[in-house]
Amino acid sequence: MERSLLQRIKSGDKDAFRTFYNQQIDKTLRVAILITKNHELAKEATQETFIRVYRNLSSYDASKPFDPWFYRILTNECYRIMKKEAKISTQHAYIDPDIKDSSIKTDDYSELNEAIQSLNELYRIPIILKYLKGFSEREISTVLETNQNTIKSRLHKGRALLKNYLNDLEERGKKHV
Structure with missing residues (x-):
């Protein structure tokens, strides 16, 4: 993520976060689907990831690359949601054929x-x-x-x-x- 956009988001600029969201949503959802093997769980994990990023951006260390921090949050959300879903349901996950x-x-x-x-x-x-x-x-x-x-x-x-x-x-x- 470019530093100026990151600074704008940290300062509370909601338009900057919207720009970041629009830039990242498709890629983030694709990765979440590949991890969870389920489109609905992936959408939930993606949504929670952006919420957590927004709430915890102040804890991000700007001296380190942003993407690993962001995808660690996404991966953790995918794991959390899959674990929760496994307790709730025994339905089989499916692969979304529309993901390319x-x-x-x-x-x-x-x-x-x-x-x-x-x-x-x-x-x-x-x-x-x-x-x-x-x-x-x-x-x-x-x-x-x-x-x-x-x-x-x-x-x-x-x-x-x-x-x-x-x-x-x-x-x-x-x-x-």
Whole structure:
């Protein structure tokens, strides 16, 4: 986030926060859907994230990058809401087929999305933050409040699991031809 916009928000400028919200809402919702695997839970997590950011912006350390701070709040909200939902309901979460990331080719999207969604959240969330959001391992460790070497290990294992999953899909596709 640009520093001037951040300063305006901190000074109570509601138009500046509205600008920030409009700039971030689509990306934030996409990440929340990838984490929660549920469009409605993702919308709730996204809404709560913006509320928490607005209320707690005074605690943000401007000497550090903003995005890891913001996405740590989003990730924590997703976890909190998924945990709450698990207690309330046993309904199965679903993948929203309308979610697309501009860095993924449309033809490859469904298989890649299926592969990412098949991962345990331990590997799925670091993969999303690294390859869909472009965060460094250090930033991911900040977001997830986990040791950087643990993140590297989870990314390595996640990539291997994705590769195996996609290879299995390809093999099954060849058998049906």
